[in-house]
Amino acid sequence: MTDFSEWFHNILEEAEIIDDRYPVKGMNVWQPQGFKIRKYTLEILRNILDKTHEEVLFPMLIPEDELAKEAIHVKGFEEEVYWITHGGLTELNKKLALRPTSETAMYPMFSLWVRSHTDLPMRFYQIVNTFRYETKHTRPLIRVREITTFKEAHTVHATEEECEEEVQNAVKIYKQFFDMLGIPYMISKRPQWDKFPGAKYTVAFDTILPDGKALQIGTVHNLDQTFAKTFDITYETEEGDHNYVYQTCYGISDRVIASIIGIHGDEKGLCLPPAVAPYQVVIVPIIFKKGAEEVLEFCRGVEAKLKSAGLRVHFDDRDIRAGKKFYEHEMRGVPIRMEIGPRDIENNNAVVFRRDKLEKDTISIESDDFIDEIKSTLDNITHDMREKAWKSFNKHLRDAETVEEAAREIEENMGIVTFHWCGDEACGKELEEKVRVDILGVRESKSETYKMPLTEITKEEIDSLQEEGAAARKCINCGKPSTCRTMIAKTY
Template identity: 40%
Template structure:
């Protein structure tokens, strides 16, 4: 799928085809020759870099440091924590040869780094003075995904960050798991303008090897859930098999308490799905590589004046910290440029023609609602800053409203089955038993996505009985079909 033509399907007519076209035509990514993996193009990578920088800054501010881990993990490491190994085995790519020599031990291409990181933690951690140890890795991970692959959502190799920490106490590890989830939620809401429900995963859905997993679950416009971030409390499940011990202040040996957590480029997929429309991509200003594009509109006699005024405005905006691009290419018409920048989702466009210069004004077009605005030449910097903030705000409130409108509370399995086909989150009282979860999965294809921290506000009401088995309900759980 190439070509610079616009999106040829409507978002709500064929969501899947629409998504693939936006990814491709907006220049975010392309397919690689290997099934299930993608090539990220510069525009997509710039978005990833912005997200990465925002998160990295917050991780540094909270005392985390970066490191690098090799991609090859010996099988004996991966198999040290039994549940973890069994959980990941079906998805692991194995290296069995070095050149022409058969290896005596298979090497896994990192599906995640817990095992290799913790083998090293056991060397690096000796006493309480070495704790907490808080390391983050920006790398890629590989999972043998061959079914249902989708650019940025499910790929056999993907970019992510994985954080790994070790602490002196269970309490400290728990605080870390919550801190990280808060950081993720702040970024996903304030930068990506995506609303997500924070809560715990069930025993069945938690990270293999974790004591518990916290998650952020968002709902995509096609009614499917998308897990956008997870933070795991590993307890001592890894520190025992990997013998990560420290001498406490009384000179006694104790096992450390651990966490791991991650977000991936799936966040880019979420942005595309959530904000895009029939014209293409729509980027929240906070993560847009270009926040404002200026298109000088000129015929030959005015070209130099209009172009130079466009650059002048561009420089002023740049000085104010706004990411701006002046598109003064002569080989394209203004109309072509408008379509191009709308397809690429630039939040705000300035159209500047000879008449605007004469009248000391500028015309602006918001990408989120295609509204045309005018402001005086002198107030353009303040105006652009204000409108960008408004667009950011508008996108978040749209997704909040969408989420709210698409959570349905039910109290019986009959009601559940009658609406699950519509998509959306279903909030239901649940006994806490895995057998009910499994029955729901088998009969409807829906998973328990999240047990929300906060109930009420449309998320859940207390009922007496489990919607599925009618035994006493223990909590409210949110179910959905998911990516």
């Protein structure tokens, strides 16, 4: 696809995912097709989370004084908060914020709920809409002012170690989730100046969309005891002491749906992973004047068998040209199309078309074994789509030895460029600035920024780098020894 932005916008409209004509900027309407993809995506996440977390639902409004309690947190969000000032004609004594996220809604309640060490750990999540008055260019699903698919998890722990473990646990959860959707990712620790307001540190998942721009698709924050101290969340230890708890929170948003659409789609439109496709199989009868009823009847039988095996199947018996149906279902990304005509019935066959590979095959439907064959084809599609997406992602990852090289790579090839950095904040900011302004000659625009999420080097990596020689371990900006490998990318 030549212009991803245009493609993305068009497909949202043509496949009836989102209608962005709603008259409030950054707030869009989920249409039935989009809503189903969203529903199945959330089902995957719920299935994973329900094993260890409990789902809750907090109010959408947060009193001004609660939101303001955690100073660093509120500072980070102050420019993005929508306020309710009136109830009818009456001005409210206390303004109410539309939640930009729910820490300050939940944690005063956690303070009431947490009593003893036996209550811990606590793990909750909710899937809600949150509101952020984004000043940057808004885009459906990617940067919205009403985030409608905000899954936020909040956990409470007795010790620092357990809290650290939970960060790793959350990373595992998101890996599993993104793997099931075939979304490739890079996991990194954000620099201190780019962490969640109030967090000790932030770990983020980034993917790359087909235009080479990075998109943050999930974040895990270690909140340490910051919020516990602000909201007085304490527990009684076995010895009878009162300690502050440790907390984490982690979230994903509509961007996951944007990634499913953007990463797997192609010139023909959507290409949906079977797990989230509204229809996993569509059956298209190939009808001629003679024997039409027999074909329809036969297809109904195939439909019933696949449905009873738990698959989401649609029998498209509309009285329109088969070619038109093919076009529509390809555009909507249905993973498998079965075509059945009189000759197929005669031979006990069906044509199976794979949306991901755009390839046709003939299968036997003589016995019910074909049901398993369709199921395993769906599994193969999931697998192959994931592989293809990772291949393309890896092509977008490159190393750089100098700042100029890093900037040039981004300018010419986009994607994520990795290199060594000393870890110093002033040096990091200077580097970002050099890439952004000095080299590319680009001033921060409303639609694009350059981010520098950091990836900490693991022990094994440091060992292998020592073999590479000293040059490989120097900060590409200041030349001091490098403790981190970092990355820079043009981001959404």
